[in-house]
Amino acid sequence: xVSVRTRKPLAICAALFAVGIVTTACSSSKPPPPPRGGxxxxxxxxxxxxxxxxxxxxxxxxxxxxxDAVKTTITRQGVLETTPRTDQDWExxxxxxVTLAEGAYLLKVPRPFAPPGDENNSTGPDATELSPAQIKAxxxxxxxxxxxxxxxxxxxxxxxxDIVRRKDVKELWDAGENLDQACESCHLIYWYPGDxxxxxxxxxxxxxxxxxxx
Numbered sequence: 001x002v003s004v005r006t007r008k009p010l011a012i013c014a015a016l017f018a019v020g021i022v023t024t025a026c027s028s029s030k031p032p033p034p035p036r037g038g039x040x041x042x043x044x045x046x047x048x049x050x051x052x053x054x055x056x057x058x059x060x061x062x063x064x065x066x067x068d069a070v071k072t073t074i075t076r077q078g079v080l081e082t083t084p085r086t087d088q089d090w091e092x093x094x095x096x097x098v099t100l101a102e103g104a105y106l107l108k109v110p111r112p113f114a115p116p117g118d119e120n121n122s123t124g125p126d127a128t129e130l131s132p133a134q135i136k137a138x139x140x141x142x143x144x145x146x147x148x149x150x151x152x153x154x155x156x157x158x159x160x161x162d163i164v165r166r167k168d169v170k171e172l173w174d175a176g177e178n179l180d181q182a183c184e185s186c187h188l189i190y191w192y193p194g195d196x197x198x199x200x201x202x203x204x205x206x207x208x209x210x211x212x213x214x
Contacts, residue, residue, distance in 0.1 A: 047111035051135075052118065054111070058103050059153075065096025066160055066179055070172045083169050093172070094164045100179075101157030107150050120191075128194030135190050149186040156182050 049057065069089070073080045084090050113132035114120060122131040130138070139146045156179045163171045188195065 062099035097160035
């Protein structure tokens with residue numbers, strides 16, 4: 001799950017920069033003020049991969065650390081429950097949680113939404129995915145919603161970090177559901193909204209064939 005900032009014309013920025021140089025040269029030598037807290041960055045952020053690759057190679061693997069932490073598997077031998085039991089198990093979950101909490105903010109850095117030539121499954125009459133251009137248009141139309149989805153993902157990462165500190169297995173089940181909700185609620189808007197429409201279409205077709213369940 002990009003903040004929009006007003007950019008001044010290049011000529012104005014250049015003029016202000018020149019004035020700053022002259023003022024500094026004429027004034028007495030004083031140490032620069034320390035950086036203030038807040039939104040200032042220590043350096044420039046330069047994306048390396050597209051949004052799709054960032055999700056695939058970083059966010060999604062990190063989420064699996066949480067999803068796989070607690071689960072129930074039905075086998076021929078019976079029901080198998082997976083829960084964290086060792087310090088190494090909890091460490092793996094912590095790595096996933098920290099990666100989600102910190103990595104979510106990388107979704108705010110402007111970057112291509114897919115690698116060159118990758119248009120997603122966005123063609124044809126039953127296309128379920130949006131093209132990179134359509135995703136970008138949605139973001140630019142409502143950047144507040146985009147950032148809200150990012151914060152929701154980050155909050156789950158923070159939640160799991162706290163659960164790891166307390167080693168609360170029970171709450172991990174709820175955290176997994178919260179993570180699934182955070183991911184799917186974003187994907188159904190920006191990635192594959194057609195999936196929801198397709199399921200609704202299938203439900204209506206089944207209703208026509210077999211009637212509504214009593």
